[in-house]
Amino acid sequence: MAEATSRLRTNTAQTEDTTSQPTIEEDTHKEDAEAIVEDGGNPECPDCGGMLVLQEGCKKCPECGWSKC
Numbered sequence: 001m002a003e004a005t006s007r008l009r010t011n012t013a014q015t016e017d018t019t020s021q022p023t024i025e026e027d028t029h030k031e032d033a034e035a036i037v038e039d040g041g042n043p044e045c046p047d048c049g050g051m052l053v054l055q056e057g058c059k060k061c062p063e064c065g066w067s068k069c
């Protein structure tokens with residue numbers, strides 16, 4: 001009975017959250033891949049094809065643990 005009302009409220013709150021939430025994580029990953037490409041490297045893992053990230057000057061794959069310095 002009260003279910004319909006609470007469901008409506010949830011939908012409204014979710015819409016507001018999506019609009020005001022910045023996508024910080026996606027931006028960080030994009031910068032890592034772009035930095036690798038600018039460095040003359042492949043931003044994709046040769047083992048699993050996952051997106052590599054730069055850590056302490058090394059390329060690392062968060063998916064399978066592959067890394068190269």
Ligand SMILES: [Zn+2]
Nearest residue numbers: 045048061064
């Ligand atoms: Zn990998």
